[in-house]
Amino acid sequence: MTEPAPLRVGVVGCGTISATYLGHAPEFGLEVTAVSDLDPGRARAAAERFGVRACASTRELLGRDDVDIVLNLTIPAAHAEVAEAAIAAGKHVFLEKPLAVRREEGRRLLSLAGAKGVRIGVAPDTFLGAGVQTCRALIDEGQIGTPLAGTAFMTGPGHESWHPSPEFYYRPGGGPLFDMGPYYLTALVVLLGPVRAVGAMARSGYEERTIGSGPRQGTVFPVEVETHVAGTLEFTSGAIVTLIMSFDVWKASLPRFEIFGSAATLSGPDPNTFGGPVRLWRAGAGNWDEEPLRQSGWPQTRGLGLRDMAGAIPGGGPHRASAELGFHVLDVMTALLESAELGSQVRLGSSCERPEPLAPMP
Secondary structure, three states, X not given: OOOOOOOEEEEEOOOOOHHHHHHHHHHHOOEEEEEEOOOHHHHHHHHHHHOOXXXXXXXXXXXXXXXXXXXXXXXXXXXXXXXXXXXXXXXEXXXXXXXXXXXXXXXXXXXXXXXXXXXXXXXXXXXXXXXXXXHHHHXXXXXXXXXXXXXXXXXXXXXXXXXXXXXXXXXXXXXHHHHHHHHHHHHHHHHHOOEEEEEEEEEOOOOEEEOOOOXXXXXXXXXXXXXXXXXXXXXXXXXXXXEEEEOOOOOOOOOOEEEEEOOEEEEEOOOOOOOOOOEEEEOOOOOOEEOOOOOOOOOOOOOHHHHHHHHHOOOOOOOOOEHHHHHHHHHHHHHHHHHHXXXXXXXXXXXXXXXXXXXXXX
């Protein structure tokens, strides 16, 4: 039996993160055939650097016969629009996080993809890295006992100190929750299962921010979203997790995330990375033990989730960074902001399966 031809990828959006995907695509056996961007010059520069075709528009890219999967690297506010156009063109889609900025947009994408018979994959794929996969293995093996509770903290001063055009981080679809929350929430769902209910409070620490670098240094712009979100998540498993996502903190001494079990505490790595460290404090041990990472053999970089989806499509099996997982994370983030606005707990209307652990590289 002959192997199916590898699926070919077209990239929409040639910003900073595109270089990581384009540069590492060959390591995953992914063939990128075309790129496009609202700025044609940026698309041409990426095409020349990585030896692919630059399209004059997204419409041109979506019409190409040598594009099977659209890798959507646009800003969050454009995710749904670009993904919907790709689905209408009969293309599979893998999106940078989040799936969409509004719950109804995400729900529509899932419905359209189902009707069209195409796949949606959603970043982050960092949960497929050795760090979170090691955490998953330790929990599944029972090494922490029953997971009872946990914490997840992402705190910092925001992106305007280094990003030359940071405004979109402070508009709807941005803020610490929608920007960084997907890494933490995806990891937690992978480890503990879906969320049942949330409660939260939120605020904006500053009405304006100032660009700190680049040609627009000194430009002042308004803040349109909450920049400090504190919440509590109740998982269907019974675990309760305390969460803080903030762009209002100069410095803090907090763990990235921890899971408190009946037999041990699990301290996890930064879920925005693929590595460790992973540590356990076992009951009665009196010290942390750093756990060896369970290596899969796959390259530890962005593109792993896209490769997993591309590999699953020909055989019809599930992929791990799925639309259902991405939608559940979007639902959780939306519910947290709704809870903060309403001043009451919000129950989730969605659920999802925990994706299977990543299989070793053949």
